[in-house]
Amino acid sequence: MGFFKNLCNKAFPKSLWVYHTNTGACNGCDIEVIDVLTPYYDVERFGIKLVGSPRHADVLLVCGPVTRQIVPALKRLYEAVPAPKLVIAIGSCASGGGIWFDSYNIVGGADTILPVDYYIPGCPPRPEAILHGVAVALGLAEKKVAREHIKQLIDRNESISVEDDTGAEEVVPGDEVPAELPTSK
């Protein structure tokens, strides 16, 4: 069984069959998904094909915020997809709820119901953005975003301790002041 499992895992990314589901989207993301299948963006060169039944699919594309009414159907849909499977959330709504994240009839993004593997934010995401998401999922490209935590002020305690420990050159006062603000002159 181990041999078949390894074979399955190896063959899985070669040809991903996609089932596209709309959980309450405005059709913006759906139209972009259709755009990706046209010859100009041609996602079929990666072996990706739209299928009509979740039982034929490897990948579940989720567009839109998850409404309360669609939750049981979405769970049944996820269970209907056969085992090695991916879930890709397309659009800001499916990624985190979008502008509907606290509406009374919305439970949130797709990740509140399903274990989502890849997210493609955008409102709607460009076809190129969906292509990049597919490339990240297939391992053809690196993801290009990372968490940013920026402080306007440098860490006071850290800079003082550095000066005390080494006794090295004094920190120039103009350095940590933003450039467009008037400095000590």
Next chain:
Amino acid sequence: MLSKLKEAILCFAAGIVTLRYPFAPHDPEGEEGEFRGYPEVDVNRCIGCGGCAAVCPARAIMIEDIDQTTRRITRLRERCIYCGRCAEVCPQDAITMTKQFELASDKVREDLEHVCEVFMATCKRCGRCYEPASPLDKIMEPGYRHDEIKRGGQEPLYEPVEASSE
């Protein structure tokens, strides 16, 4: 039959139309296009006024004062709808809409979060953060420059500039 042949020849005449995108860089809509991507924030220009948070339709920008001199602005950009309102209302033009569209990620909450901490002045009466009237006032506030903190705020902040010996 001939019409089919003509169709086939027309198809060949078009050549290859498919983008080479994931393997070659691609600039959507060029420089003149109106495509709006990832909003980029220049933290050093931000004054912490909170105008972007007030107009954000997705309420993706949150403001909290973590102490009396620091205001933390958290942008949850997985919810951002790239409408560009924050860039429009920013009085300092600190936010610009870039052409960046490659935002796919497997951990969107962590990867698309943007946190910036902005220095604010403290109100002498209520102790809350506020934005000083001018950048000069902001520099004169205790705590803006760590060297001034080290001196305990006793000495004058700016020594007179001495003429250089050269």
